[in-house]
Amino acid sequence: MQVDFYHLTLRPLDRALPQIAEKVLAGGGRLLVVSGDAEQRAAIDRLLWTYAPDSFLPHGQAGQGDDALQPVLISPDADVAVNAAAMVAIIDGSWREAALAFDRAFHFFDDDSVIAARDAWRGLSGREGVERRYWKQTPRGWEQAA
Numbered sequence: 001m002q003v004d005f006y007h008l009t010l011r012p013l014d015r016a017l018p019q020i021a022e023k024v025l026a027g028g029g030r031l032l033v034v035s036g037d038a039e040q041r042a043a044i045d046r047l048l049w050t051y052a053p054d055s056f057l058p059h060g061q062a063g064q065g066d067d068a069l070q071p072v073l074i075s076p077d078a079d080v081a082v083n084a085a086a087m088v089a090i091i092d093g094s095w096r097e098a099a100l101a102f103d104r105a106f107h108f109f110d111d112d113s114v115i116a117a118r119d120a121w122r123g124l125s126g127r128e129g130v131e132r133r134y135w136k137q138t139p140r141g142w143e144q145a146a
Helices: 013-026 038-050 097-101 111-124
Strands: 002-007 031-034 059-061 072-075 087-090 104-109 131-138 141-144
Touching: 002 111, 013 031, 013 038, 013 072, 013 087, 013 104, 038 059, 038 072, 097 104, 104 111, 111 131
Parallel strands: 002 104, 002 131, 031 072, 031 087, 059 072, 087 104
Antiparallel strands: 131 141
């Protein structure tokens, strides 16, 4: 399983997450988006409708009906991917061990949660079957730094 750490320094989550979600869907995959913050989940729900005038990301919030049909499902936890997602995006900066049950995890964090992200990075070091990657933002876009 692969864990990609995305350090948000130049562009906010509302610019980075839709790009990842589009790539997941374009590849035929499904995505579970996880945040423990209800306000953040609601904001992401609105964002995925409006982030670009010529785009649409089919999605829904967990518990609001037809969860299993949603290509992108926004949820408060990563314990169960009701939408059969093989990939999870953790957007609130708090790593969850449940993410290791997925094929790939995207862990987004900003400067406010960088210490916790470093702890998660170290905690995953040497774990069998876990490949870690660290992505940093540059003026040209995302670059793999580790």
